[in-house]
Amino acid sequence: MDGLHDIRARFPAIDGDWARFDGPAGTQVVDAAIDAAADWQRSGNNANSHGSFAAAAACDALVERTSATMGRLLGADPGGMVFGPSTTANMMALTRAIGRRLGPGDEVVCTTLDHDSNVSPWLLLAEDTGCTVRMAGFDADTGRLPTEAVLDLVGPSTRWVAVTGSSNAVGTIPDVAAIVAGAHDAGARVVVDGVHLTPHRAVDVTTLGCDVYTTSSYKWYGPHAGIMWVEPGLLDDLDAYKVRPAPDRGPGRLQYGTPSWEGLAGIDAAAGFLLDVGLDRIEASEAERFDRLLGGLHDLAGVRVVGPQDAADRAPTLMFEVVGMAPLAVADALAERRVAVWDGHNYAVEAMEPLGLDAEAGAVRAGISVYTTDDDVDRLLAAVADVAA
Numbered sequence: 001m002d003g004l005h006d007i008r009a010r011f012p013a014i015d016g017d018w019a020r021f022d023g024p025a026g027t028q029v030v031d032a033a034i035d036a037a038a039d040w041q042r043s044g045n046n047a048n049s050h051g052s053f054a055a056a057a058a059c060d061a062l063v064e065r066t067s068a069t070m071g072r073l074l075g076a077d078p079g080g081m082v083f084g085p086s087t088t089a090n091m092m093a094l095t096r097a098i099g100r101r102l103g104p105g106d107e108v109v110c111t112t113l114d115h116d117s118n119v120s121p122w123l124l125l126a127e128d129t130g131c132t133v134r135m136a137g138f139d140a141d142t143g144r145l146p147t148e149a150v151l152d153l154v155g156p157s158t159r160w161v162a163v164t165g166s167s168n169a170v171g172t173i174p175d176v177a178a179i180v181a182g183a184h185d186a187g188a189r190v191v192v193d194g195v196h197l198t199p200h201r202a203v204d205v206t207t208l209g210c211d212v213y214t215t216s217s218y219k220w221y222g223p224h225a226g227i228m229w230v231e232p233g234l235l236d237d238l239d240a241y242k243v244r245p246a247p248d249r250g251p252g253r254l255q256y257g258t259p260s261w262e263g264l265a266g267i268d269a270a271a272g273f274l275l276d277v278g279l280d281r282i283e284a285s286e287a288e289r290f291d292r293l294l295g296g297l298h299d300l301a302g303v304r305v306v307g308p309q310d311a312a313d314r315a316p317t318l319m320f321e322v323v324g325m326a327p328l329a330v331a332d333a334l335a336e337r338r339v340a341v342w343d344g345h346n347y348a349v350e351a352m353e354p355l356g357l358d359a360e361a362g363a364v365r366a367g368i369s370v371y372t373t374d375d376d377v378d379r380l381l382a383a384v385a386d387v388a389a
């Protein structure tokens, strides 16, 4: 695995019994993140921040350290790192604050390629404020979101554009930098859902130029938590919904209560793992497994790969159908063969119909993670061939 052959040993939960293709829904945890969370809880430092005693100072240091590591991972100002329970929760907090200054006549542009955590919070905002949400559609044949599809909807009334960094359904990666540039030219701000992108590509938020970038560490070998980077000037300016003693400046404005310190310790270690291995190496290694998977599925009779048929500009995630079988039945049959995949819409609610799929049943989804081997891929292909026969 091009230098990553030892990587599997870093994942104590992987024993080879199961071939795991469920990474897009949540990965296994890397040893360093497991140890860091456990060590924190054993350390006696479990306190709260901004106190006079040593354990409280250790909490402050943990926040600073984890923000700095996340800043390095995302190429972003550490002062904008908001830690929350999940990206969905972070998006609800963000949009609730944004909504306090939106009203009829204001517009938000969302996309049909996005996970619902970057759509529903805006739709709810529209219900609450009277603003309008406009949906940019992706190309149904290629599963790709043309830049113009978004920018054609952006105009003088657009306040926010909400776009995915990579589809969690079919992996495609829009040209986010171009979308951000066009949106900014029109005076709109941009939130990028980086949940599916972060484990698969080197991200540089400064180059992307976005105003908000979200990610969830359980998709990249860490604990269940959401990290939302908000441009520090914007963070201070938002009319945050917050309790009175919460800080008036910085990430504490959008963090509801005390973050999970053990979670932060795990986030710091998982982000450090990605930085140590290097996203470019991860991308190259995953691309080999993905080519094997995609090519293998193309060769199977009775199997239809959904959406994009090639691997260009794409995270290593795909959807497929076994002709004549419900996706759930395929997932069940693969599970009997100890191959873990997901079925359904995977919360990419708006994307199913354009992809020619049933809105609920969706398709089978398989994703490559850093620990996926050729042997795993071959097991999946053999199991699908068996099921489709």
Ligand SMILES: Cc1ncc(COP(=O)(O)O)c(C=O)c1O
Binding pocket: 024, 025, 085, 086, 087, 088, 089, 115, 117, 118, 164, 166, 167, 168, 193, 194, 195, 196, 216, 225, 226, 347
């Ligand atoms: C692309 C994408 N965005 C957002 C989310 C939501 O993340 P969370 O579970 O942290 O709310 C997911 C989770 O599957 C996702 O894949």
